[in-house]
Every structure is written in structure tokens, then in C-alpha cells.
Amino acid sequence: SAVISQKPSRDICQRGTSLTIQCQVDSQVTMMFWYRQQPGQSLTLIATANQGSEATYESGFVIDKFPISRPNLTFSTLTVSNMSPEDSSIYLCSVGGERGTAAYEQYFGPGTRLTVT
């Protein structure tokens, strides 16, 4: 299956600043998604990153707070804007639709652990 990497792996940021997280896949994938996992909690879908168009956001998440880019079939970024301590979480990208795998399967990147002080 695809090798998925995320940068940075972790960061500590100050309140009011922004952080951009990168997700890189070593093969082309149809779908890319961004999730948030707060400490000890489940995974919550933030948005679907659409190649060449605006991301599709889930209820409770907005583009101004979490702008997403997906310029091609192997790369996406998630920005966490104007951060507050409540944004402290693990952010994970997931991918699906890699050639040779079932279209409905998703595989996760290693995650980015964000701490906002």
C-alpha cells in the first residue's frame, strides 16, 4: 500500500499563530481526507481534500479556520489558523483509492501532534 508521510510530526505553537501540515503520498490516490484526534478520543473528519477544487468540510469545521489545499493526486496541506489551546490535537491525513487497492479502503498517515500554548 501507499507510503504516507506527514510534516511536521509534532510542533508546539503559540496562541494566535498558524501551522501548515503537509501530507505526501508516494503514489497517486483518488481521495485524501483530514481528521482530528483529540487526546484519548476518536477520530473526527474535518474535510475531504478535493484535487483542483475547494475542500468539502464537515459540520463544525470551516474553511477560514482549516484551509486545505490539494494541488495534485499525491499531496495535500491542512492549515490550522489563529490557533487556540483547544486546537491541541493530533491531525491525521488518510488516503484512499490507490491503484491496486479497493476504492473504499482508507489508510492513515503517521499524524501530526500539535500543542498550542
Next chain:
Amino acid sequence: GENVEQHPSTLSVQEGDSAVIKCTYSDSASNYFPWYKQELGKRPQLIIDIRSNVGEKKDQRIAVTLNKTAKHFSLHITETQPEDSAVYFCAASRNTGNQFYFGTGTSLTVIP
């Protein structure tokens, strides 16, 4: 939208015993149900999945059953081993769009 409930939240079993985790979902259009295992500090790993056209799927010590009428599905782990200790998440999705909606997770501890 889809609502996935998962029980129990914690589960302790003796090594060699079986473990069962149950999930229910609300959207009758959901037709794909994966299970993920997440070890501490690691990413979720897909361990087994089932589509709505089958009622049961097995892979060695792991099996998943699906009851579409009742809208629930379960993970069964037999002959548990200490390395099975982890948090397990169920999820549901429709093929279209492939958004996954996750359950709240089950922390499984296998006691040697």
C-alpha cells in the same frame, strides 16, 4: 449525518479468551464497515472490513459480522494475545464520497 456508537469503551480479557466489540450505525445507506487498531502513539491500522453484501468475514483470529437489518456490526477476536492490546475503532461509510464516521473506540487489554 451518520452516527456510530461503539461498546464497550474498555474491555479486559485473559490471554486466550475471546473479545467482542459491538457497533451500531444510524444511516441505512452505509455499506462499508472497517475496523482499525491503534496502538499507543501510532497511526490507526486497518485490520478487517466488511461490505454490506456479506454477513461475515474472517481473517485468522479476527472476524467481523454485520446485521444490516438491525444496523449493527461486531468485531470478534479469538485466542487473544497480549499484542492484541490496543484501541479499536469501528467506522461506517457510504461508497460515495467515502467519508468515514468513527465510533468512540474500545480500549482492549489482554492480560497475560
